[in-house]
Amino acid sequence: MIDYHIHTNHSIDAEGELEEYCQRALSLGLEEICFTNHCELDPARNDSFICFNGQREKFTHHGLLRLQDEILKQKEKNKNSGLSIKFGIEIGYYKGIEPRLHEIIDGIELDFLLGSIHCLNHICIDSSREYMTYFAKHSAQTMLANYYQAVEDLVKSDLFNSVGHLDVYKKYGIAYYKDEIDEVTVESLRRIYRMMAERNIALEINTAGLRRIDQFYPSPFIAKYAREQGLNIITIGSDAHRVEDLGKGIAEGIKYAKSLGFEAVYRFNKKQPISVKI
Ligand SMILES: [Zn+2]
Numbered sequence: 001m002i003d004y005h006i007h008t009n010h011s012i013d014a015e016g017e018l019e020e021y022c023q024r025a026l027s028l029g030l031e032e033i034c035f036t037n038h039c040e041l042d043p044a045r046n047d048s049f050i051c052f053n054g055q056r057e058k059f060t061h062h063g064l065l066r067l068q069d070e071i072l073k074q075k076e077k078n079k080n081s082g083l084s085i086k087f088g089i090e091i092g093y094y095k096g097i098e099p100r101l102h103e104i105i106d107g108i109e110l111d112f113l114l115g116s117i118h119c120l121n122h123i124c125i126d127s128s129r130e131y132m133t134y135f136a137k138h139s140a141q142t143m144l145a146n147y148y149q150a151v152e153d154l155v156k157s158d159l160f161n162s163v164g165h166l167d168v169y170k171k172y173g174i175a176y177y178k179d180e181i182d183e184v185t186v187e188s189l190r191r192i193y194r195m196m197a198e199r200n201i202a203l204e205i206n207t208a209g210l211r212r213i214d215q216f217y218p219s220p221f222i223a224k225y226a227r228e229q230g231l232n233i234i235t236i237g238s239d240a241h242r243v244e245d246l247g248k249g250i251a252e253g254i255k256y257a258k259s260l261g262f263e264a265v266y267r268f269n270k271k272q273p274i275s276v277k278i
């Protein structure tokens, strides 16, 4: 099994050392893990940080290099352990991020770039402290239209290997909007999946929703159009923000992926996809 969405204490909202995650992965018998700490770069927000030894600092190229060094050390330590370790990052996408993102990641050997929409209009809709600020001003239909437009921009940016937690808005949206949260325009979903398939961008099966709202991201009725549009590449991740959540729901997620018609999950090496039959 593999886990391709993991945050360590280098993310401002997560805990656990790299080493602790590696040990936990070994005890769970995971074959490969990919660290995907947050990289938020919106200048209109105050969350563009990377943490070292409990201290947050501005997210810079230098900081990412330092994280790379720490991950390489764990790779070296684990080279005969049977655990493969990859260096990824989860980027909170918004349109216009490109120049700042390039400044930070160019020249760094990342294995995997996960692109996620966390914010609409600079408000984090999957944060318990912020979602209400956005939801209170937008109908479900407007929120969904804006969200999927942001996903479409993310896909078109051609920067990413996989799209993270596609329907993460339901984390707080189910309770807030009730059934209206499901009023997604199928045509926009189809268009997004078609663009992802053409660009070889993966869809992530994210198991964090199981721990919160008893649902995978994305839901079956959202995910079911992916194969139909020729999308064959998926990644899978727990989105662990603490060591005990590593690998959680991955076995169920594989079953879920099979039920959606997928035949493989993908690992990445220097941004190149490698299929693992399921
Ligand atoms: Zn995320």
Ligand SMILES: [Zn+2]
Pocket: 005, 007, 090, 239
């Ligand atoms: Zn995440």
